[in-house]
Amino acid sequence: MTAAAYPVGHRDNEDVVLLPFARSHLEGALKLSQEMSWPYRIEDWDVALQLGYGFVLERAGTVIGTAAWWPYGDTHASAGMIIVAKTAQGRGYGARLMDALLASAHPRTIALNSTAEGITLYRRRGFVPTGVIHQHQGIPRQCHEPPRSGLVRSMATSDFEAVAQLDREATGLERRRMLDRLIRSGDGYLLQRDGIARGYAISRLFGRGHVIGPVIAETPTDARALIEAALADLGRRFARIDTSATSQLGEWLEGIGLQRVSDATTMILGAQSPAAGPARTFALANQSFG
Template sequence: METASRDRDIATDDVALVPFSTRHLPGAHKLSVDLRWPYRMEDWDFALQVGRGFVLERQGEVIATAAWFPYGPDFATIGMIIVSGAAQGRGYGAKLMDALLDAAGPRVLLLNSTPEGQPLYLRRGFEPVGTIHQHQGLLSRRVEAPSPDVVRPMETTDLGAVLRLDEEATGAPRRLLLERLLDAGEAQVLLRDGAVAGYAVSRVWGRGHVVGPVIAPSAEDARLLIEAALSRLEGCFVRIDTELDTGLSPWFEEIGLPQVSDALIMVRGTMPPRGPARVFALSNQSLN
């Protein structure tokens, strides 16, 4: 999650808290444009298709947003938290976070926070567990694709294996998210002894293309999947979000995708068991 809030723990004024609906999409998009976030209207719409959330309105104007994304009854991620520049510092972030926590109930919750949001989340029981590196840039060099007997385009018959690997890597069932991602983008699968052992999705998002999620048994296997995706994206703006401990950041730097920011991974509760497949790149910092 990319967090733009500088809120204090204060409840304030007559601003209305209402469920996030499609009528709020133009206002949410304007909010992200004003704060120079890369979301397109289509990206807001995608998030609303797979999640739910709240907005704060003042006289019909959207001044803040927050969303959560349930993956089964036990786990969810939090993101899309934005408070307009003029409204920051008035407790609106706290108001939104408390609404999300109430809605999510006893689920284990994960979010990715910039430094501004960390005090708010720490006070609500979130603990840091890792770091996300955001890499992006114009891919100006050609990346060679691996052999098609190692990585090939995903077929409809691969869906069961992809869903199983994704749940193994994340600890949560994410069928709705994956179906929407597969509808929106292109997917590649990694083959080991003829069986699907990993997958990657690339899709149009933000300023260009995002590569993720990437699920694989090892960093070397993840790199093969990412090479397959990047081989089609020469000359495009590309973004990849990866955990620091994947060890992939130096390679991204080498191929012209510098690190531009980072985020703190924070969790409230105990993460579900995961592995041996793991996440090497996120679909984005809100959806994970």
């Protein structure tokens, strides 16, 4: 998907061309993220492209910039994977990619998680900070046991509608397509009380190991139970969890060996989606998908 109002295919005086993100760009995008020490695999780029839309900047056939966005219904979207090669930074290429992305996603409200370096670019386009995300990762210090409460079980195919509804109530977003893809490629966990879905988590291969997220729950205690169920299946394998600074999970995550390694600023352009609750987001699918 591209926006007719933006000059896709236009070449500047350095012979850099803006193109719709296609499968042929995956290898170039992977090399670009490796240059930035972002731990994406080619499979992670592929899933992102399957679920969303984006643009690349090419110079002489080499990808020097990427940006992508993912629609959640007709009113909202998330954006991410916004990268410019180190040798091409400072020349307005990030702005060029971002303007193409905004034109393509218009008129949706857009959320993203920004590095410190990107905040000025996004502020100039009207994004406002709304929170902070802490990235926790590492190998757990010991193997975990599944929660003994009996509240958490493995997710079944028949649970999808309940999970999608729970996610929509917690986030205010229509994310069925993303959830279906993540559940099919990972392991899902459902927390129930009195036969009613109250929380869920998904664990899947991503980056250096596994990412646990989204995690949707009503309380930090429930979120921890869902994460513990996922960790019990992972054993002492590398795990990553991206959680809000207000989640009340950070101290516990560090205590089990998942150290806080970086932060990102959540920013929004437009009206934030109303969430019905009472469940809320305790961990992201990743910092791009939200």
